[in-house]
Amino acid sequence: MRLPPAFLTKMEQQLGSNVARFLQSYTEPRTAGLRANTLKISPEALQELLPFLQERVSWCRDGFYYNEEEVRPAKLPHYYAGLYYIQEPSAMLPAELLQVQPGERVLDLCAAPGGKSLQLAAHLGKAGLLVVNDPHPQRAKVLLKNIERYGVTNAVVLSETPQRLAHIFADFFDKILVDAPCSGEGMFRKEPEMAKNWSEAEVAKYAKWQAAILEHIPQMLRPGGEVVYSTCTFSREENEQQVLRFLGAFPDFELLEMRRLWPHEVRGEGHFAAKIKNLSLQAEKKECLMDKNGLWRQQEKNGLTPEAKQALAEFSLQVWQAAEGWQAWLPEGGMVIERAGHILWESLCLPPLRGLKVLRSGWLLGTIQKGRFRPSPAFALGLPPEAVHSAIQRLDLSSHNADDNSVALRYLRGETIQREGKVWAKGWHLVSLDGFVLGWAKGAGNWLKNEFPPGWRRIDGEER
Ligand SMILES: C[S@@+](CC[C@H](N)C(=O)[O-])C[C@H]1O[C@@H](n2cnc3c(N)ncnc32)[C@H](O)[C@@H]1O
Incomplete structure (x- = not known):
């Protein structure tokens, strides 16, 4: 692969005597990995199903290596059941570092196509709220598809600028992931075309872009909350310097951890991730359902129309032999609403999304068409195993x-x-x-x- 001379000079300055090993890594095949979707299957059970999964990724509890010369996991039928996501091993680091706990409110700000969102969703489990966002409209559609295919039921999919999100989600999130757009120096082995487009001006352009995104984090991250900033590039301008600039601008934030994965040191294409905590004084966490004046979602608590209830009951009798059977599969902490013929399960933690570009505000169960309920593919993929076993x-x-x-x-x-x-x-x-x-x-x-x-x-x- 031909690397731009200015890139080589920069890497020499950055890596010193290690640059030879770094450059040697470009002559080796890229690494391939996949991650078990623990919303559906444990890594151990996945290994039994797919015996070619021999080696685990050391920095990700659910990640595996595989040899892409020998197998194509995306061709196997289990892939379509959402049991695993194909993800470059280094890219598994940032979401792991964020240490999301069940029940938290989490934002994935630069989320498409959604590899890390799915990882965060798996750590949250069926509890809490995951807001995933990508301002690029087409990429946001791919993100939605992945959220649905992988059975994530507690996610809201948005396509917005960070600035507009910050107005709605002030002091809201426990955890935020900013997997920023970057010059992609860690992608050169996978996509050599990217190397051709590299220039110092591009690095500077991305650094500016990243700073503009990070500027909105303090507004959205609650006191005590944590943010992971990550990129798949090597330049200091887009990584360490970006973090230092942020800490300088927001003195209430403290760096907890900073990690780099280099392709000449680990089996992976390379990644940067830094974890930063909001140390400003602990404000009271906003209660779900409540805004400053009382209830956030008072008007919406009306639930379903009688027609929709009847249609769902008929469907449920057919599949589970019980008119109310479908309700058994809904997670806690939400409510079912009907919006323009769409039946959705939504988290009670969700503030009004007025004015935002919303691709999905929760788990789409289905639609009402001519008085009948038509279940959505997302409903099927989000169902727990008991729902399958008990279907007649x-x-x-x-x-x-x-x-x-x-x-x-x-x-x-x-x-x-x-x-x-x-x-x-x-x-x-x-x-x-x-x-x-x-x-x-x-x-x-x-x-x-x-x-x-x-x-x-x-x-x-x-x-x-
Ligand atoms: C590195 S990619 C994200 C990859 C993703 N996290 C994953 O693991 O699948 C960066 C994303 O940031 C999005 N993006 C671009 N400008 C943005 C902005 N101003 N705010 C938030 N996201 C942005 C891009 O559309 C792109 O999808």
């Missing part, structure tokens, strides 16, 4: 059975399912593989109509 209308597939495996692949390609001698009851069925939900299908006599969304389908020959 379902298609269970096993990856150990060749016939089942090919049915699973056909389902993921969007094909209709037929099985000899099998008659399917009318209405909604849950399709699962090894007990993990893949999605919905609709019974129609001797075939099952495929309801796997077109944008999520497996395309033959798809490589990763």
Whole structure:
């Protein structure tokens, strides 16, 4: 790979005698990794399912290496059940460093496509609130898709500037991740094109951009809260100097930890992460549901219309043989609301999002169409395993059975399912593989109509 001469000079100055080892790393193959989605499966159980996962990533409790010359994990059906996310191992560091605890309010400010958001969601579990944001509209759509495919139910997906978020979420978050846009020097091995576009002017441009983003953190991070700032680049201007500038501008903040992963020292492409704490005096944490004047969400507590309740009951009777059965799968700390025909479970902690670009304000359960409830793919993927086991209308597939495996692949390609001698009851069925939900299908006599969304389908020959 040809590296820009000015980049080489800079790295020589930065790394001194280690630069030879650093440059040697560009001649070696890039590292590939994936992370178990613990909302659905433990790393140990994933290892049993995917025996090629031999080696763990030392800085991430749920991360594994794999050899991309030998396997393509994104082609396997379990990938579509959201059991793992393909993520470069160094990129697993920042979310791990943030040490999110269940029940916290967390912001991922520069979130798309969402690798780190999913990691934060897994650490939160079904409790607390995760706000994920990316100002780029197309990237925000990919972020939403990942949040839904990986079964995250307590996330709000926004596409906003940090400045506009800061107005709504003043003193709100316990933890914030700022995985900033950067010059991407750690991406050169994966995307050599990026090396061609590198220049000192680009580094300076990103440094300015990052400072402008960080400026809004003090407003959103509650006293005692913590922020992790990270990049996948090596320049000091975008890393240490950025952190020092922030600490200088906001004396109430203290640096807790600063880490660098270098490609010549670890198995990974390289990353920077710094953890900073807001030491300003402890203010009272805002109560969920409350604003300064009382209730945040008073008007919205009306719940569902009778028509929507009836439609949900009919659907629930069909799938779980109980009119109220669907409610058993809702996490604590939220409420179900209806907005323009959409049925959503929303966290009670959510302040009004007036004026913000909201892609999703919670877990989309489905829509009401002509008086009937149509479950969303996100509803299926967010269901806990008990919801699958207790469904009376379902298609269970096993990856150990060749016939089942090919049915699973056909389902993921969007094909209709037929099985000899099998008659399917009318209405909604849950399709699962090894007990993990893949999605919905609709019974129609001797075939099952495929309801796997077109944008999520497996395309033959798809490589990763
Ligand atoms: C390094 S990427 C994030 C990768 C992501 N955290 C992940 O792990 O998948 C940086 C992101 O910041 C977004 N971005 C650009 N300008 C921004 C701004 N002013 N505020 C917040 N995010 C911004 C970009 O659209 C981009 O998606």
